[in-house]
Amino acid sequence: MNEKYDVVVIGAGAAGMMSAIEAGKRGRKTLLIDHSKKIGEKIRISGGGRCNFTNINTSPSKYISNNPSFIISALSQYNQENFIDLVKKYKIKFHEKKLGQLFCDSSAQEIIDMLLNECQLANVILKVDTKVLKINYKDKIFIIRDNLNTYLSSSLIIATGGLSVPKIGASKFGYDVAKQFNINVIDTVPALVPLTFNEKILNKCKLLAGVSANAVISLKKTFFEEGMLFTHRGLSGPSILQISSYWKEGDSINIDLCPEKNIFNLLLEKRNIFPKQNINTIINYFLAKRLATLICEENQITGNIGELSNKNIKKLADSINNWIVHPTGTEGYRTAEVTLGGVDTNELSSKTMMSKKYPGLFFIGEVVDVTGHLGGYNFQWAWSSGYIAGQYA
Numbered sequence: 001m002n003e004k005y006d007v008v009v010i011g012a013g014a015a016g017m018m019s020a021i022e023a024g025k026r027g028r029k030t031l032l033i034d035h036s037k038k039i040g041e042k043i044r045i046s047g048g049g050r051c052n053f054t055n056i057n058t059s060p061s062k063y064i065s066n067n068p069s070f071i072i073s074a075l076s077q078y079n080q081e082n083f084i085d086l087v088k089k090y091k092i093k094f095h096e097k098k099l100g101q102l103f104c105d106s107s108a109q110e111i112i113d114m115l116l117n118e119c120q121l122a123n124v125i126l127k128v129d130t131k132v133l134k135i136n137y138k139d140k141i142f143i144i145r146d147n148l149n150t151y152l153s154s155s156l157i158i159a160t161g162g163l164s165v166p167k168i169g170a171s172k173f174g175y176d177v178a179k180q181f182n183i184n185v186i187d188t189v190p191a192l193v194p195l196t197f198n199e200k201i202l203n204k205c206k207l208l209a210g211v212s213a214n215a216v217i218s219l220k221k222t223f224f225e226e227g228m229l230f231t232h233r234g235l236s237g238p239s240i241l242q243i244s245s246y247w248k249e250g251d252s253i254n255i256d257l258c259p260e261k262n263i264f265n266l267l268l269e270k271r272n273i274f275p276k277q278n279i280n281t282i283i284n285y286f287l288a289k290r291l292a293t294l295i296c297e298e299n300q301i302t303g304n305i306g307e308l309s310n311k312n313i314k315k316l317a318d319s320i321n322n323w324i325v326h327p328t329g330t331e332g333y334r335t336a337e338v339t340l341g342g343v344d345t346n347e348l349s350s351k352t353m354m355s356k357k358y359p360g361l362f363f364i365g366e367v368v369d370v371t372g373h374l375g376g377y378n379f380q381w382a383w384s385s386g387y388i389a390g391q392y393a
């Protein structure tokens with residue numbers, strides 16, 4: 001059976017729902033399709049179940065893309081304040097956890113319910129558990145087929161997300177559609193993902209499991225200071241996830257376990273003033289006890305600080321202020337929060353998210369080569385890009 005629509009959106013995640021709501025509000029007859037039985041699954045599991053739905057510090061500098069200025073237009077048309085207003089309209093209680101990150105007080109489900117209600121108010125027709133088998137394009141009309149129906153539409157919005165967490169519905173569908181329409185796709189890699197480490201580091205991490213440090217982790221000119229944790233699986237925590245988005249095979253990362261202090265200068269000072277003090281005790285002033293002991297043991301440095309050579313003091317200081325680690329890889333899409341790369345932004349209008357080659361074809365959200373830092377920036381991109389596509393589809 002043929003069904004006619006003004007707009008068909010494929011993918012009912014954050015970006016897809018937002019675009020369908022906006023298109024529907026403009027009076028466009030809008031169909032929203034998802035292959036999963038349950039929609040908004042990423043929203044549901046996000047932020048530990050409380051959805052870090054935006055960040056008050058959202059700005060283009062918080063995003064990675066081959067074309068960083070692409071993001072400016074979407075954020076200027078729909079920003080964090082606009083989404084916060086929507087959340088407030090629904091009286092959803094939220095709080096700032098840290099660094100501008102806004103979380104629901106109660107549950108991520110409130111955000112899903114809000115979006116579903118907005119879809120209903122905008123007369124969006126929702127079809128779940130629906131697998132799109134084929135898309136054709138003829139006489140400026142998109143012909144979309146599932147196993148039962150054919151949908152005809154002058155606008156088609158692809159919002160099928162990236163490859164992260166296939167277990168809850170991620171697929172390469174969006175990239176395949178781009179390729180079908182001869183639209184370039186930038187190579188994809190998992191991002192905001194735990195890094196993996198060699199046996200030596202793993203053993204160290206196992207001994208230190210549970211210890212945290214307010215470390216600064218850097219890679220070339222990029223650095224993050226957001227906490228790091230030693231776990232049985234290696235190094236973890238927000239700083240590691242953040243740097244993973246910049247890490248490439250072969251790169252080493254620098255970890256400063258005590259960024260507020262220059263340990264070399266401090267130890268030289270201590271050697272002059274308290275030469276009889278035990279080195280392990282001194283290091284323990286700056287680092288957790290288990291970490292301090294392990295660093296002294298690894299460097300085979302014991303005894304009183306007065307007996308230590310400059311060379312040994314430098315060795316110790318480097319293990320603290322400039323620990324160089326060579327990750328062996330990442331855990332991949334299974335645990336990645338997002339996908340780096342995607343539909344090339346040079347193929348899209350930054351004002352509308354529409355394809356420059358195929359008027360009426362839009363790509364939004366994570367499927368596009370725009371990736372946010374950790375902290376609510378990825379959802380904000382989904383809301384902003386979804387909003388603008390909904391204005392023009």
Ligand SMILES: Cc1cc2nc3c(=O)[nH]c(=O)nc-3n(C[C@H](O)[C@H](O)[C@H](O)COP(=O)(O)OP(=O)(O)OC[C@H]3O[C@@H](n4cnc5c(N)ncnc54)[C@H](O)[C@@H]3O)c2cc1C
Pocket residue numbers: 010011012013014015016033034035036039040041042043045046047048051052053054130131132159160161162164165168169170171172173336337338364365366367375376377378379380382
């Ligand atoms: C564990 C986890 C926690 C996260 N926490 C946060 C957070 O707190 N804050 C934040 O900003 N970001 C967070 N993110 C990232 C955020 O979830 C994504 O950036 C965001 O969901 C992307 O939105 P999207 O609409 O583009 O894609 P998605 O939300 O992935 O939605 C894509 C939709 O398309 C559907 N789909 C896929 N393939 C097909 C197909 N072939 N046919 C039909 N439908 C299809 C999927 O079922 C899905 O419903 C987290 C991610 C993960 C994995």
